[in-house]
Amino acid sequence: MRTPRRASVAALALVALLAGALTGTGAGAASAADPTVFTVRPSVNQVYVVDATPGAQLELLDGASAVVATGTVDSAGSLAWRELDAGAYTVRTAGDPASATPVTVADFDDAPPPQSFYDGQTLTKGFNYITTRDGTTLSANVVLPSGNGPFPTVVEYSGYDPSNPANTTFSQLYTNLGFAYVGVNIRGTGCSGGSFLNFEPIQSLDGYDAIETIAAQPWAAHHEAGMVGISYPGISQLYVARTQPPHLSAITPLSVIDDTYRGTLYPGGILNTGFAVPWAAQRQADAAPYGEGWEQPRVDKGDTVCADNQALRLQNPDPLALIRDNPFYDQRYYEPLNQSHFAPKIDVPVFLAGAWQDEQTGGHFPAILDDFSSSPHLFATMTNGSHTESLSLGVFGRYADFLDLYVGHRVPGNAKSFVAPILANALTGVNGQSLPPGPTYDGMSYEQAKKSYESAKPIRILFEEGAAQGAPSGAPLPRYEKSFSSWPIPSATPRSWFLSPHGALRSDKPAHGPGKAKPRSYRADPAALPATDYTGSSSGIWKAHPAYDWRQIPAGKGLGWVSKPLRRTVVAIGTGSVDLWVRTPARDTDLEVTLSEVRPNGTEVYVQSGWLRTSHRKLDRAASTPISPVHTDLEADAAPLPTGRFTKVRVELFPFAQAFRAGSRLRITVDAPGGARPLWAFDTIAHGERVRIAADRRHPSKLVLPLVKGVAVPKKAPACASLRSQPCRTFAG
The missing domain is CATH 2.60.120.260 (Galactose-binding domain-like)
Incomplete structure (x- = not known):
């Protein structure tokens, strides 16, 4: 078990965040329409205001009492300020010192909460909420496999709908492999609270808090959790792992990107309006109040937390404006979105897979492989094919073995042989295929199995996917393969x-x-x-x-x-x-x-x-x-x-x-x-x-x-x- 890397403690900021929100109360009798009544929630480099009077003008003052920002409360009674330096701030109704509410804003690099913060949260089978360090609650759905726990546990974390109890595709995949599955919605999406912006830094810290809370549960084996997911939840793993949660066991980013600007959004400096822009627009639409569609039925059945968590959605920045306003590599905007730059901070085993011709994320991802300099083990499989090729039959066996070894801490089992063909058929429509022959671990101890897995060269190239001998044309199987010691290929x-x-x-x-x-x-x-x-x-x-x-x-x-x-x-x-x-x-x-x-x-x-x-x-x-x-x-x-x-x-x-x-x-x-x-x-x-x-x-x-x-x-x-x-x-x- 590893310990947190950061020893410095920003005590004042942490106490303020864990203490929860503060309410400003101006002079005189308060009422629902009183512009001096509002709730202020300090966060990490952000400040949220809720329960305010729509249309009210608010001011944000720094520790020197200088106005550093102003804003108008939206129709939901909310306002948010982002990209703030850590320190003391005051929120007040414009020009009214009597309404002032002091808060302390934390910094991204501040020490995390104590372990007791995570130990004090209880997650049970089914729908839950995880509380993050700034008091925001993230919707989470826990699905346990059959049998008695504790269970090796995997987490899917994204702005899609992983916490939607009706979304059972991936929960069934992993529970059939013998893992507990927890789907967590990123802040500002689904039933999670907060405001949303694609891959903003606070989402990384939320992921840290989610991993630590999940790992603290009695049903989580070894009090650890690994991360799973393809595409968006694959990319999100990189952002979470860079924060080095002490109880994160491993990550498996599939079909990801290496650099948002150069890899997908502006390849060669040209805006990708076919995929990247529509994807960002759809994430914005999904993050609108009740935007994913499954939130309203929960609220109708009495989920008041989900209802309250929609309050800040009108404060979501417009991603399309940010994209079009930044046609060049503006380091202030794109450095935090350059996954290659923070990959060296990832210090857990990594299994990564993807396809050269990926029609969505684009296939530039191999450029990140030599940046995982702190990971004790990197395994990467690459092939021709589409966005879902990272879950193909040629990849899945090694992927499932990795999860067993580095998340389950157990000898790889045979459930993959039953799960993989079903998944391949669902994705590609090709039926009747099996996993190709791969390493076997029969009769091995865990240490022997792990040593055997690690003895293989880590960079695996699959060739001519779709043309495997004896398989139907277009089946998700490679015709041949070759492994190498590193990327770029040293002998190239x-x-x-x-x-x-x-x-x-x-x-x-x-x-x-x-x-x-x-x-x-x-x-x-x-x-x-x-x-x-x-x-x-x-x-x-x-x-x-x-x-x-x-x-x-x-x-x-x-x-x-x-x-x-x-x-x-x-x-x-x-x-x-x-x-x-x-x-x-x-x-x-x-x-x-x-x-x-x-x-x-x-x-x-x-x-x-x-x-x-x-x-x-x-x-x-x-x-x-x-x-x-x-x-x-x-x-x-x-x-x-x-x-x-x-x-x-x-x-x-x-x-x-x-x-x-x-x-x-x-x-x-x-x-x-x-x-x-x-x-x-x-x-x-x-x-x-x-x-x-x-x-x-x-x-x-x-x-x-x-x-x-x-x-x-x-x-x-x-x-x-x-x-x-x-x-x-x-x-x-």
């Missing part, structure tokens, strides 16, 4: 293919200068293709054969380069770089680059894409490598393209793993963003400008890929339509 070697003036990718550098090698050009027309290559339901894309509409770029609207047939099979694993010498009279343009494989039979298979707004081309040279251009994305570094001359820009291909067999050809295309991915569409500035790309001795544009030796690749290529999340089309050169 950059190899360059140079663009030629005539549309070829060549191994040798251009021989001719600009005078003989005429640049090629295209019109940057985002309307030339559909915004995305898939328009079906979000769950339909997880099925075996989604109806993709991946089209060739119309003539004149983009450019392509293709290599000669490969003499031998090569395997690329990691990010790629497309280095282009670009000129356009528009002074700025948006680029989308796409890598594909052209097979001898004339079919073309999608591999991966990357994006760049050319004004964001400034590199972080310390972080960049030949296969991974990293841009600063700072407003101070943004610059238009020079007039009348070519400028080098480097576009990162998101991570991938692909075998290009002998006889196949490599192809890259360049055009305006759109048409290459499902769900991801872009707020592009491209508007028909002529974009020229040079490929000569002075301007050696090139494709750079990380080639890895030692991967045993089946000789025969799979049917391209079988590969999960890798669309196939007829090649047109």
